[in-house]
Amino acid sequence: MSRRGRLVERLLTPLADLLDDVLVELGSRRARAALMILAVGLSAGALQSSVGLSHQASAQIGADIAASTLDLVSVAVVPRPAHAGTTTARSGASARQILPDDTEARLAAVDMIADGGRRLDVSDSVSPVVTRLPSDQIKSSGNDDPPDVVAITSGYLRASRTPAPSDLSFFLDGHTSVAFLGSAAAEALGVPQTADPTGLQIWIDGQPFDVVGFVGSGQSAALSNAIVVPYAVGLAMVPDDSDSSVLVRTQPGAGAQVAKIVVNALRPDAPERLAVSPVVSVSDLRRGVSTQMDRLAAWSGAILMVLTILLIANSMVVAVMARTMEIGLRRALGCSRRRVAGVFLAEGVLVGFLGGLVGAGVSAVAVVAAAALNDWTAVLQPVWVAMGPAVGVMVGLIASAYPAARAAAISPALAVRSE
């Protein structure tokens, strides 16, 4: 045999012997082996599935909570189908306009709506040139992200909780060429953000706009890089209002109900032209729930693990005593203390590994079953299949450490005297 072959054999033979040894032992006491594997399997499975289920449950509960605390609804204009004919100009809306002029009034008429208003991102459909002076091109001050022209009504400002000088927001509902600047937009244009901007002007497509104030960053609207102009003024710059949307803030928790009726309040004649979507935000409450549930699941799983470790350790200590004669015989035949310890460690590892596989199966079944019962989407992570045996091997190693040490410590002279 080659030197390398001999080296490989020297390394592999003890491992193969150990495996054979443990397999023979487990095979000769199958009921005991099965019980130990089952114990690891159940506890590893319980840990895995409780973590998995709590993850799923908390996600579900979080979604429920989010729905119950939902108070923002967004209504978007559905793009006109290509073949569609004329839309009748009723409800105060012209043919090129889906959202009626009295949108804000219609929203105000709904009980559960606190605030609401229209928004139109002018820069999305046309590209207006914004300058500081009539003749200027925009000065690029480091960023090539030019300010967006956004047309809104004062109702939108309130619904989005955007900080702005409220005594001047009535401008947004009129037809005057005025502008509020977001902080990034003001900086890009070189407009100083003073308390009294009287006399400051900017130019949009060569038209002068008086700067009347500045807007902060809203809770649900990013207007930092925006030139905010009155909705009617912005609407005049674009061919139609197909890029418009409506933001509605409802009474707390009324989001779901409002979502059902808001379209009919706006366009009872053509509800198909509007689409409603809730604006979901991740709340701290939700996160709190999921970490608490995860922690609870992890704790109960950990306690199960410890119980399993004690159970298996106990069973193996008993086995060590019952196998005292065998241990003495092995020592007499020339086995080292380490080899004797290895028999029990390997048994623990193998039982743990097999138990972990069982556990991965158990948890997969549990998660799928729970999901089916609750009408949730089952979330099965492939990493579990590996995690089960890994956890099992750890359990087996910890559980067999003490029995193995005891077996190694047995005096061979005494052991061969036992029967």
Next chain:
Amino acid sequence: MSLVELSEVTKTYDVSPPVHALCGVNLTVGEGERVAVLGRSGSGKSTLLNIVGLLDEPSSGSYLLAGRDVAAANDKVRDGLRAAFLGFVFQESHVLGNRTVAQNVWLGLMASGVPRAERGDLTQGVLERVGLTHRSDSLGRLLSGGEKQRLAVARAVVTSPKLLLADEPTGNLDDANAASILDLFDSQSATGVAVLVITHDARTARWADRVVRLVDGKMQPVLRSEL
């Protein structure tokens, strides 16, 4: 050079009151020699066997095994010497009941680090010599007393030891079974294996080349005529 050379070996068990199991034992066993140890119960025979077999350490005195001082050798050296030089046959045969006959033999081969590829042939060969080929797949616990003892001999000799240590190997056997064990020992000593056997049995004592008696932890020679 003798295989085993014990001089002034004592063994005191540290219990209260202390037990002086061996008090200055001198014993030599030459290569291929058959030595029988007689003695009343509690005279220290098993203690002596454990010390010669490196399962226990003497409290004082010297022990040379194949010329090597092993009285205070470390575990690793002892384990290695047991695997390479020694074979044990215990009084209760110590057959593992939950393993097959072949697996019991395999245990000895594994401990001695015999390559896996050679184990099958060695096991078959030794089971044939002790007449257990047909029981090779039976569980150890199903064997009769005589079969168990033959299996124990097979397990001890399969690794070709230099010294066979047997503690009353024929104590529980009828005449025919006892004779077959002695025959197995004979075939071993014919190939140069030394045998140290503890016995109560006059027939086993007569079989040996030399007989000694332990009396209160001391060694006395025994004359042939006494047997």
